[in-house]
Amino acid sequence: MVGLLTKNKLLTVLIRKHVEDNDPNHQEEVFSELPPMDGKHAWMIAAGTALISVPVSFAYLWGLIQDYYEKNETFVTEPDVNMRLTTVGILNQSIGLTFCFFASILYSIMPRKRLILLGTVLISGGFVSAAYATSIWHLYLSLGLCSGSGAAIMQSVCVRTIPEWFQKQIGLAFGIQFAVTAVGGLTFPYMVVMINNNLGIAWTMKILGLIFFVTCTCGLAIIKHRIPPKTTVKQGFKQATDFRVFKNKLFLLFFFTGPIQLIGQYIVLNLLPLYATAIGLSGYHAAATISTMAGIGLLGKLLAGLVSDKIGPVNTYMIYTSVCSISVLFVWMFAYNFVVLMMFAILMGFFFYSYPVIAPPVTLAIVGFDLYPAASTVRGLGFSVALVGPVLSSYMENSNQNGYYFYSKLFCGLVYALAGIMCLIIKLQMTNKFFVKV
Numbered sequence: 001m002v003g004l005l006t007k008n009k010l011l012t013v014l015i016r017k018h019v020e021d022n023d024p025n026h027q028e029e030v031f032s033e034l035p036p037m038d039g040k041h042a043w044m045i046a047a048g049t050a051l052i053s054v055p056v057s058f059a060y061l062w063g064l065i066q067d068y069y070e071k072n073e074t075f076v077t078e079p080d081v082n083m084r085l086t087t088v089g090i091l092n093q094s095i096g097l098t099f100c101f102f103a104s105i106l107y108s109i110m111p112r113k114r115l116i117l118l119g120t121v122l123i124s125g126g127f128v129s130a131a132y133a134t135s136i137w138h139l140y141l142s143l144g145l146c147s148g149s150g151a152a153i154m155q156s157v158c159v160r161t162i163p164e165w166f167q168k169q170i171g172l173a174f175g176i177q178f179a180v181t182a183v184g185g186l187t188f189p190y191m192v193v194m195i196n197n198n199l200g201i202a203w204t205m206k207i208l209g210l211i212f213f214v215t216c217t218c219g220l221a222i223i224k225h226r227i228p229p230k231t232t233v234k235q236g237f238k239q240a241t242d243f244r245v246f247k248n249k250l251f252l253l254f255f256f257t258g259p260i261q262l263i264g265q266y267i268v269l270n271l272l273p274l275y276a277t278a279i280g281l282s283g284y285h286a287a288a289t290i291s292t293m294a295g296i297g298l299l300g301k302l303l304a305g306l307v308s309d310k311i312g313p314v315n316t317y318m319i320y321t322s323v324c325s326i327s328v329l330f331v332w333m334f335a336y337n338f339v340v341l342m343m344f345a346i347l348m349g350f351f352f353y354s355y356p357v358i359a360p361p362v363t364l365a366i367v368g369f370d371l372y373p374a375a376s377t378v379r380g381l382g383f384s385v386a387l388v389g390p391v392l393s394s395y396m397e398n399s400n401q402n403g404y405y406f407y408s409k410l411f412c413g414l415v416y417a418l419a420g421i422m423c424l425i426i427k428l429q430m431t432n433k434f435f436v437k438v
């Protein structure tokens with residue numbers, strides 16, 4: 001009798017839950033109790049995503065750290081030190097991009113707090129481990145594998161979290177999140193140089209690890225779900241790996257547009273300091289162009305988010321890639337002195353950091369909210385292609401007879417132009433009207 005009553009009670013609970021889940025009035029009551037989108041809670045979440053994005057600014061620091069290792073002959077007993085140290089930076093960036101695919105899957109099958117904690121441990125642990133590196137392959141594991149995969153986890157969390165909380169101002173929210181990397185690009189280089197000169201590279205790594213641990217832990221305390229997830233691990237995995245998204249021709253086109261545009265971005269980042277010294281400028285002038293571009297990038301990312309909310313993410317992305325192409329072909333191509341080169345750095349600072357800010361809203365506009373998790377996951381598969389840009393550029397310069405990185409600049413400008421044309425095709429496929437928000 002007791003067993004029968006227990007079964008009847010359980011059956012009653014299951015029937016009630018089924019009715020509640022399928023009752024529109026009950027669902028409306030539940031959603032009315034949720035925090036509003038674009039509200040105060042949402043901006044707190046945006047601040048949390050900005051905090052866990054601070055470690056991404058390491059991309060601005062590796063050049064200084066590599067320079068310290070080479071000047072102090074830290075790994076003097078190893079062959080090809082310059083090439084191997086350069087590989088550390090490339091490995092960090094490539095894993096940070098390609099691991100987004102796996103990080104997005106983890107996001108769907110793990111609690112969000114645990115995933116952020118895992119990313120925090122990987123990032124801070126990677127930097128602390130690098131402090132004790134006695135060989136370059138130690139840096140491959142610590143800064144490349146550990147910190148790179150941790151940064152990918154944080155970016156995946158941001159890309160999946162912000163659309164939960166924002167609708168009308170989603171572009172600005174992503175702009176704030178990614179703008180923090182520019183802040184790091186402005187402040188951290190001076191700190192790294194000072195610590196290197198006074199305490200040494202080991203303390204630089206430990207302090208960076210501590211800073212990233214604090215910022216990520218603060219972000220962990222702030223970030224939360226707007227709608228509590230009800231999916232099982234199996235359902236979450238299926239949702240994140242729903243390759244039906246590739247049946248969407250517009251998404252397939254955008255899937256290739258992003259890596260193509262990032263090829264141009266990495267060419268600019270890697271060649272601009274080299275180009276400055278090639279035309280006779282000092283190392284301080286080269287550093288000034290990079291610092292200026294990073295500083296203007298802070299405003300550029302915020303501006304990209306605001307413009308995206310006003311005229312639409314697809315329109316914004318098309319305009320920004322077009323301006324980058326014009327800047328490379330008609331400003332950088334003829335930049336033979338510091339003034340013109342600084343003009344180019346300012347223009348590119350405003351426009352060439354746009355992809356990470358605008359790509360999530362564009363993806364959302366193309367595939368919709370239901371397929372957004374899968375689209376965010378598979379988008380990471382193509383990112384590693386972007387890292388071949390500097391390699392192709394170096395190969396072309398070996399046969400360059402025109403001087404001043406002519407082929408590299410031409411290739412970079414054409415790559416941006418191709419990305420703009422592809423984005424124009426996406427726009428025209430989405431709407432026949434040219435002057436419409438999309």
